[in-house]
Amino acid sequence: MKVQGQILEQLAQAATQAISQGQQLKAGAEQAIKELLKQKLSELDLVTREEFEQQQQLLISCEQRLQELQQRLEKMEQ
Numbered sequence: 001m002k003v004q005g006q007i008l009e010q011l012a013q014a015a016t017q018a019i020s021q022g023q024q025l026k027a028g029a030e031q032a033i034k035e036l037l038k039q040k041l042s043e044l045d046l047v048t049r050e051e052f053e054q055q056q057q058l059l060i061s062c063e064q065r066l067q068e069l070q071q072r073l074e075k076m077e078q
Contacts, residue, residue, distance in 0.1 A: 048053075
């Protein structure tokens with residue numbers, strides 16, 4: 001019985017160590033992936049959300065103005 005208790009205790013300790021090491025590996029891997037993604041994304045020619053939204057609004061405004069000008073031209077041609 002004493003031997004079985006010692007074996008179970010050793011197994012429990014080994015499992016605890018394995019879990020702890022697994023968590024450390026996971027944290028290290030997550031950090032490495034984040035750094036790699038950050039590096040690769042910085043190499044891309046991307047715009048911020050704010051810049052995108054500004055350009056989107058400018059495009060909408062230009063489309064509206066174009067439509068107005070087209071309507072005026074059509075009236076002039078009649």
